[in-house]
Amino acid sequence: MIKQILVKRFSDFTDRPQSFQDRKFFDSAVNVASGEHWKFLRTTLSPTFSSGKMRNMTPLISRCLERLIENARNNSENGKSVEMKSLFGSFTMDVICSTGFGIEVDSQRKPNHPFVVNARKAMSANLVGPRILLATMFPDLRRFIRNIPLMDKSALDFFIEATKSVIKERRNSTSNNYRDLIQLMINAHKEQDTKTEEQVGLNFDSYKKRGLTDNEVLANALMFLLAAFDTTSSLLTFTSYLLAMNQDVQDKLRLEIDDKLGTNEPCYDNVFKLQYLDMVVSETLRMYTPASRFSRTAIMDTEVCGIKIPKGLDITVVANAIHFDPEFWPNPHKFDPERFSPENKDNIKPFTFLPFGAGPRNCIGKRLALTEAKMAIVDMVRNFRFITAPDTEIPPKLQKGGLTKPANGMYLKLEAL
Numbered sequence: 001m002i003k004q005i006l007v008k009r010f011s012d013f014t015d016r017p018q019s020f021q022d023r024k025f026f027d028s029a030v031n032v033a034s035g036e037h038w039k040f041l042r043t044t045l046s047p048t049f050s051s052g053k054m055r056n057m058t059p060l061i062s063r064c065l066e067r068l069i070e071n072a073r074n075n076s077e078n079g080k081s082v083e084m085k086s087l088f089g090s091f092t093m094d095v096i097c098s099t100g101f102g103i104e105v106d107s108q109r110k111p112n113h114p115f116v117v118n119a120r121k122a123m124s125a126n127l128v129g130p131r132i133l134l135a136t137m138f139p140d141l142r143r144f145i146r147n148i149p150l151m152d153k154s155a156l157d158f159f160i161e162a163t164k165s166v167i168k169e170r171r172n173s174t175s176n177n178y179r180d181l182i183q184l185m186i187n188a189h190k191e192q193d194t195k196t197e198e199q200v201g202l203n204f205d206s207y208k209k210r211g212l213t214d215n216e217v218l219a220n221a222l223m224f225l226l227a228a229f230d231t232t233s234s235l236l237t238f239t240s241y242l243l244a245m246n247q248d249v250q251d252k253l254r255l256e257i258d259d260k261l262g263t264n265e266p267c268y269d270n271v272f273k274l275q276y277l278d279m280v281v282s283e284t285l286r287m288y289t290p291a292s293r294f295s296r297t298a299i300m301d302t303e304v305c306g307i308k309i310p311k312g313l314d315i316t317v318v319a320n321a322i323h324f325d326p327e328f329w330p331n332p333h334k335f336d337p338e339r340f341s342p343e344n345k346d347n348i349k350p351f352t353f354l355p356f357g358a359g360p361r362n363c364i365g366k367r368l369a370l371t372e373a374k375m376a377i378v379d380m381v382r383n384f385r386f387i388t389a390p391d392t393e394i395p396p397k398l399q400k401g402g403l404t405k406p407a408n409g410m411y412l413k414l415e416a417l
């Protein structure tokens with residue numbers, strides 16, 4: 001049924017639940033947009049995340065990695081335990097500011113940088129995370145968030161102004177050295193025609209003729225920031241926890257890294273060749289799925305697997321529950337990267353492993369997320385041993401809500417190697 005909805009019958013389920021018709025600004029973000037507008041945005045933005053573009057972003061990620069290792073070293077001095085969610089949170093914040101906006105921030109050591117202050121404001125909802133993201137991905141939470149602003153007004157204003165000034169600066173610049181997402185979106189922008197969505201009508205071909213409007217560049221830049229932060233830092237946090245709990249796995253991973261990379265720096269081209277690393281990351285994503293659910297809406301009356309589905313019905317896929325179903329994952333609470341070994345991988349039933357969703361509307365940032373996460377794990381495992389500490393919560397209590405995060409932080413010791 002999941003395959004039918006996400007892939008085979010995608011044309012009947014192209015949209016996510018809509019709840020923000022009144023909030024025009026976010027309607028231009030690819031995860032909120034619907035119908036032909038979504039198709040246009042997705043087609044235009046997808047090349048931004050191609051393997052070639054990710055390869056070009058590697059130097060930006062490497063600079064953030066240097067800061068991650070330095071911060072980890074400083075924080076773990078005198079054998080103190082380190083709160084991993086905020087350590088990795090600072091790293092993913094640095095990466096998205098740099099790969100998204102071309103702005104270098106050291107969010108751990110310069111927490112007062114205006115970009116960092118406002119990004120934190122934008123993300124710290126009274127609930128459990130960025131409301132706009134939660135509301136579009138997890139419609140069942142909408143009733144809690146309907147009447148509160150989607151984002152702190154001052155943070156939204158800050159990002160609109162900051163993004164506008166980046167766009168202006170880039171248009172006046174003769175340099176073609178910029179490799180960040182904003183630049184790639186600006187390149188997809190056709191200045192001669194800046195008609196609004198309403199003016200071009202709802203036809204894909206007419207959208208295509210006009211390129212991206214300023215509002216679309218702005219809304220998507222902001223959405224990338226929100227979508228990239230908590231998800232990737234949660235993947236890194238739980239990987240470090242599972243490695244600390246499973247020293248044999250950590251040793252095997254370190255051996256693979258030493259063996260395959262030697263002294264080479266991690267980069268897009270070499271981290272994807274590390275088979276055991278991929279097995280560890282996949283098993284972490286199964287057990288601690290950062291975005292535990294995602295949704296689609298039926299755009300017409302339809303029938304799937306003999307079940308009548310009326311137009312407008314929201315369907316939520318609870319990936320997290322599928323990932324613990326013993327029918328598909330024997331002994332599901334056991335951390336076992338071997339499930340994803342080349343020999344065992346083929347036995348995984350299609351559509352039972354969904355950390356990035358599936359089908360044409362899956363996660364657009366998957367490649368960026370895996371690139372930065374794998375590069376970070378390689379460098380951390382090379383430099384430190386993750387060890388549980390007296391204040392490590394085992395098992396970690398999870399925060400309520402759609403995004404999987406440790407409720408009370410994640411404290412581990414980092415033994416310098």
Ligand code: HEM
Binds near residue numbers: 227235362368
């Ligand atoms: C480990 C990190 C990440 C995880 C686990 C994750 C997971 C997901 C999931 C489950 C979805 C819904 C897919 C579906 O409905 O089929 C999604 C959508 C999306 N993600 Fe991610 N994500 C991650 C990182 C990122 C990053 C780094 C970016 C951007 C820079 C990003 C941008 C988006 C966007 C824009 C969508 C909406 C796509 C659309 O509606 O067309 N994500 N993500």
